Amino acid sequence: MPLIELRDICKTYHIGELDVPVLKGVSLSVNEGELVALMGASGSGKSTLMNILGCLDHPTSGEYRLGGQEVSRLSADGRALLRNQKIGFIFQNFNLLPRTSALENVMLPLSYTLEGLSDREAQDRAMTLLDRVGLSERSHHEPSQLSGGQQQRVAIARSLINRPSLLLADEPTGNLDSRTSAEVLHMFQELNQQEAITIIIVTHDLQVAMHAKKIVRISDGQIVDGDPSGGGLQVGGIVEGYESSDVTT
Amino acid sequence: MKAYRTINTALQALGRNPMRATLTALGIIIGVAAVIAMMEIGKGSSAAIERAISSMGANNLLIHPGTAASGGVSFGGGTATTLTPQDCEAILQECPAVRSAAPDVQARTQVIYGNRNWVPLSINGSTPAYLDVRSWTDMAEGEMFTDRDVRNTSKVCVVGQTIVRELFSGASPIDKKLRIQNVLFRVVGVLSSKGANMMGADQDDIILAPWTTIKYRVMGTSLTNVNQSSSSSGSSTSTEVNSLNRLYPTSSLNLYPVPSPTQMADTPQPVRFTNVDHILACAQSSDEIPLAIRQITELLRERHRIRPNEAEDFSIRNMTEMTKTLSSTSLLMTNLLLSVALISLIVGGVGIMNIMLVSVTERTREIGLRMAVGARSKDILMQFLVEAIVMCLAGGIIGILAGCGGSYLVTLLLRWPTETSLTAIVVSVMVSATVGISFGFYPAWKASKLDPIEALRYE
Numbered sequence: 089m090p091l092i093e094l095r096d097i098c099k100t101y102h103i104g105e106l107d108v109p110v111l112k113g114v115s116l117s118v119n120e121g122e123l124v125a126l127m128g129a130s131g132s133g134k135s136t137l138m139n140i141l142g143c144l145d146h147p148t149s150g151e152y153r154l155g156g157q158e159v160s161r162l163s164a165d166g167r168a169l170l171r172n173q174k175i176g177f178i179f180q181n182f183n184l185l186p187r188t189s190a191l192e193n194v195m196l197p198l199s200y201t202l203e204g205l206s207d208r209e210a211q212d213r214a215m216t217l218l219d220r221v222g223l224s225e226r227s228h229h230e231p232s233q234l235s236g237g238q239q240q241r242v243a244i245a246r247s248l249i250n251r252p253s254l255l256l257a258d259e260p261t262g263n264l265d266s267r268t269s270a271e272v273l274h275m276f277q278e279l280n281q282q283e284a285i286t287i288i289i290v291t292h293d294l295q296v297a298m299h300a301k302k303i304v305r306i307s308d309g310q311i312v313d314g315d316p317s318g319g320g321l322q323v324g325g326i327v328e329g330y331e332s333s334d335v336t337t
Numbered sequence: 338m339k340a341y342r343t344i345n346t347a348l349q350a351l352g353r354n355p356m357r358a359t360l361t362a363l364g365i366i367i368g369v370a371a372v373i374a375m376m377e378i379g380k381g382s383s384a385a386i387e388r389a390i391s392s393m394g395a396n397n398l399l400i401h402p403g404t405a406a407s408g409g410v411s412f413g414g415g416t417a418t419t420l421t422p423q424d425c426e427a428i429l430q431e432c433p434a435v436r437s438a439a440p441d442v443q444a445r446t447q448v449i450y451g452n453r454n455w456v457p458l459s460i461n462g463s464t465p466a467y468l469d470v471r472s473w474t475d476m477a478e479g480e481m482f483t484d485r486d487v488r489n490t491s492k493v494c495v496v497g498q499t500i501v502r503e504l505f506s507g508a509s510p511i512d513k514k515l516r517i518q519n520v521l522f523r524v525v526g527v528l529s530s531k532g533a534n535m536m537g538a539d540q541d542d543i544i545l546a547p548w549t550t551i552k553y554r555v556m557g558t559s560l561t562n563v564n565q566s567s568s569s570s571g572s573s574t575s576t577e578v579n580s581l582n583r584l585y586p587t588s589s590l591n592l593y594p595v596p597s598p599t600q601m602a603d604t605p606q607p608v609r610f611t612n613v614d615h616i617l618a619c620a621q622s623s624d625e626i627p628l629a630i631r632q633i634t635e636l637l638r639e640r641h642r643i644r645p646n647e648a649e650d651f652s653i654r655n656m657t658e659m660t661k662t663l664s665s666t667s668l669l670m671t672n673l674l675l676s677v678a679l680i681s682l683i684v685g686g687v688g689i690m691n692i693m694l695v696s697v698t699e700r701t702r703e704i705g706l707r708m709a710v711g712a713r714s715k716d717i718l719m720q721f722l723v724e725a726i727v728m729c730l731a732g733g734i735i736g737i738l739a740g741c742g743g744s745y746l747v748t749l750l751l752r753w754p755t756e757t758s759l760t761a762i763v764v765s766v767m768v769s770a771t772v773g774i775s776f777g778f779y780p781a782w783k784a785s786k787l788d789p790i791e792a793l794r795y796e
């Protein structure tokens with residue numbers, strides 16, 4: 089059963105008089121439990137698509153069904169609730185609250201959860217997740233006292249706190265070196281296999297892409313090739329190689 | 338989002354930049370402290386001013402009897418004899434707005450001590466309450482005569498400073514005997530100096546005695562005479578034409594053989610209806626003067642059996658001018674303090690708004706992140722609003738302590754009168770919360786209207 093169904097999603101930005109079409113009719117469906125790699129050249133519209141998938145933004149036109157629910161026309165508050173409950177977001181630049189401990193960073197989404205968890209329960213849950221990403225010893229460290237890989241792992245723990253059914257990672261390894269990238273990506277695979285969480289990763293790493301059940305290539309706002317077997321890297325040319333050196337957001 | 342979590346989040350956010358939070362709150366602290374200190378000092382001084390002015394008689398009410406007239410000839414204000422000592426007692430008992438009341442019987446005649454004589458400006462017969470009415474309770478020497486002296490028609494009196502100077506050459510007059518109209522009065526007390534009144538009349542030129550004594554022992558024989566050597570010859574000219582006066586035993590109407598002055602003084606007759614010249618009353622406060630007037634009017638109309646359409650047989654005067662001065666003084670004071678309070682709090686509020694705006698800009702990414710993990714715009718609004726309110730309230734509380742401490746120091750070091758004012762405290766807490774809400778709202782609203790993607794991308 090498809091968790092995500094996109095039909096003819098268009099997104100156009102207006103800069104003054106100018107219309108900038110970024111997504112030009114994207115149709116896509118992602119099944120529950122899939123690990124999808126989203127690839128494409130810089131500026132091709134990956135982040136824009138991820139923002140729509142993550143309910144941070146709504147499309148100019150088109151339909152977006154998440155778990156059977158039409159969400160493209162939801163109100164801002166409705167989308168906020170969805171982001172809180174169903175979606176975990178992981179950013180390239182981690183986006184942890186500065187001068188706030190790892191534990192509290194992980195608990196952050198719980199502040200906006202309607203179900204009333206007690207402080208104890210919330211802490212226990214956050215500690216379990218930190219343990220899971222191997223940072224239980226660092227729970228009281230602030231982001232500035234953690235390495236990039238550790239920060240990204242805190243961010244992953246944070247994205248999991250509300251047990252989302254969908255994880256969206258926009259270039260999660262873009263700011264990491266190759267070894268920590270591998271660690272982080274391994275963690276995504278593990279989550280996908282053990283918890284059957286649907287994950288969409290924007291990546292330039294072919295290695296990761298190979299592990300994905302599905303590779304979606306996007307070029308100039310359109311899906312080019314939904315074939316999981318991969319084939320060549322014809323879209324956008326072979327730019328990045330195996331490590332990401334691209335820092336587009 | 339639970340309330341305590343919101344507060345917790347706000348405290349954490351403030352705690353991340355304690356120096357800035359403190360400096361921001363300082364605006365409110367200084368504002369509130371100034372307000373509290375000003376209010377307390379101001380209240381103390383305006384109470385002191387009020388006391389000073391009311392000791393000049395600002396709260397006094399003078400109840401005059403009405404005008405007597407005969408055949409179209411009016412005899413002027415106060416010529417009717419309608420006020421009784423019982424009226425005075427009733428006023429005291431039945432008018433809650435009246436603090437105290439005293440009857441007043443006046444005489445003007447010669448006073449003799451040894452080989453000196455003097456005509457005091459006023460010889461007043463009254464009750465001990467007279468001093469309370471006139472806020473004149475501190476005696477320079479000796480004591481005031483008592484209610485018992487009034488009942489017993491005792492021949493005692495207290496004298497003012499001018500009398501001491503003129504009759505006794507400054508020596509202590511206590512227990513000395515002075516003579517008024519051939520009646521010997523023992524001096525039991527000396528009044529403190531009060532100086533001239535607003536019209537320049539010497540208020541210390543006074544002899545106070547029980548009104549019964551003045552009425553029955555002194556005035557029974559001397560109505561208007563100044564010179565007691567010619568007491569027998571003169572009587573009020575009005576008695577001849579004023580038929581009303583004949584009803585009353587105080588007039589020198591010859592229904593019965595006229596007793597000699599000595600006889601009169603020695604055997605005062607019990608009289609059923611005695612009138613007094615005025616009744617002096619004192620309102621609880623200057624604010625209650627109109628109420629007191631209303632209550633007294635109602636009571637006296639009833640007591641004098643005046644029908645609704647009939648004119649009153651008495652009139653009440655107050656010191657309108659002084660009362661006006663009094664109320665305008667305190668109004669000025671209050672307005673002055675209010676404007677100071679307003680200005681300092683607005684300055685503090687602008688400080689808070691400024692810092693909150695900076696803080697919102699600075700934390701744009703944080704806001705974006707919070708929105709990305711599920712914060713609704715309402716949550717963001719609350720978070721920043723609560724931050725502003727927490728700062729204001731904390732500032733307000735510290736300000737209250739500082740203000741109270743400040744005014745305490747002022748009392749201690751400068752000896753200015755201050756009065757702790759609970760309203761000032763309550764008002765400043767409410768005002769600082771209001772400042773927090775009103776000046777914190779715009780930045781918070783601005784934060785809540787941010788677009789999550791834009792905010793996340795903000796550099």
Ligand SMILES: Nc1ncnc2c1ncn2[C@@H]1O[C@H](COP(=O)(O)OP(=O)(O)O)[C@@H](O)[C@H]1O
Binds near residue numbers: 108
């Ligand atoms: N807020 C915006 N306003 C205007 N143009 C935008 C905005 N966001 C993105 N774009 C444009 O949309 C295109 C796709 O951007 P993006 O989705 O971030 O690409 P990427 O695939 O590198 O993540 C870019 O050309 C970018 O300039």
Ligand SMILES: [Mg+2]
Binds near residue numbers: 336
């Ligand atoms: Mg991007």
